[in-house]
Amino acid sequence: MKHLKWATLVVLFFTISTNSWSQSEKNVKVKTKYGKLYGNLITCDNKKNAPVVLIIPGSGPTDRNGNSVLLQTNSYKMLAEGLAKEGISSLRYDKLLVGESKGNITESEFRFDHNVEFAMAWIDFLTSKGFKNIVVLGHSEGSLIGMLAAQRKVVSKFISLAGTGRPADVVLIEQLTGQSSTIQAEVKRLFKHLKRGDQVEKLSPDLAALFRPSAQPYLISWIKYNPKVEIGNLEIPVLIVHGSTDIQVSEVDANMQKGGNFGSELVIIEGMNHILKVAPDDKEENTKTYFNPKLPLHPDLIPAIVGFVK
Known part of the structure; x- marks a missing residue:
């Protein structure tokens, strides 16, 4: 397990972030039985077989940028942009019934497994676009969704970001x-x-x-579903990332995931909260970060992901 200290990675962060890559961003969609899902695909001008990261959102009515009616974080938008600066393509999307993703399913008909189907549809989309090195990244509830999708589709790697290790x-x-x-x-x-x-x-x-x-x-x-069991079913490289000041998901969960997949890499980022920002342990001050979309991501997050993806 690695404990990443903010101070020790400042130099690394600013060094690797000076790279310049040609990139394009466009609105994309996939059709499903329950409606059309929309997202943003950032494509970097990379070598053949370069990685693309599928960012699966967490719980609640979360859009492609990591925002909802109540919470404004821009976490996924910043994550995608941070990866692009390092030459890594990504796809992030609005959940069904959120943002542009209109659907024809009622709440009482909706099941957790539908989220898995949608993630799989996006994997198929990326495959159809010629991507062969697909990395699935699931945040919070999206972690379990990603585990299940990665079991059923051909992908290269999996990243659990602030995911639970217990039911x-x-x-x-x-x-x-x-x-x-x-x-x-x-x-x-x-x-x-x-x-x-x-x-x-x-x-x-x-x-x-x-x-x-x-x-x-x-x-x-x-x-x-038990995330500890599901992550153990993956036969691809796995990275587990958890923030030490996450007030929603305990470090116990990160260790539970690690216990389910002994070959995985576990990174604990000091001072990072559930929405991937720098935050203190104090619950009130920590929660304030959920409503400030201008706050940048924790500076250690992108380097940790890039090191694993590349």
Whole structure:
């Protein structure tokens, strides 16, 4: 495992970022059974078989740039641009029903596995464009999506960025630590039913939004997967990246992923939070970074990814 210190990589960061590459960026789309998905493809003028990174977004209504109605981070846009400066092509996309990606599926019909299908469709798209060295990068929830897609398609490498190493229900219960004992008990009861595939109609007002009946089928389809098991099914090079000040996903999860794939490389970036920015441990100050799209990525992130991809 590597612990990357900000100070030790400043020189490296500024050195490798001075490269100049010819590149183009265009809006692209793929057709799926449930609608058209749109994204941005940055193509760098590279040698044959040069890598392209497919950036799979995290949970919630997240667009290709890493933004939503509530959160403005520009994390994926900055990630793609940072890779382009190093001559690495990338594709990032709006999730279904977000941004340009219009769909004909209702929330109650939507399943976690649809996200995997969409990621696979983008892999097929890149293959059709002549890319032969496809690197799948999944952020947060996108990490598990990427693991599953990478098992079913021919790709070169996989990167888990701030992904969980435990089933989603375990992580969600942990994130509710600090809530009243009554709420925590109800959440555990709810997940016990969902684990069995049973929906729950009667909910307390505090949990009605998160566990609304129309969203429960998605949760049922999501919590059946164990990331530690799925990452172990990959037979390609794997990089696991985690930030030491991530207040959403614990370092325990990064170590769980590493434990599932012993041949993987684990990098802990000191002072990086869940949205890939420099942030302190303090929860309030950390959360403020989620609403400032001008903040740059943590300076150690791009070098860590570039070193693995190339």
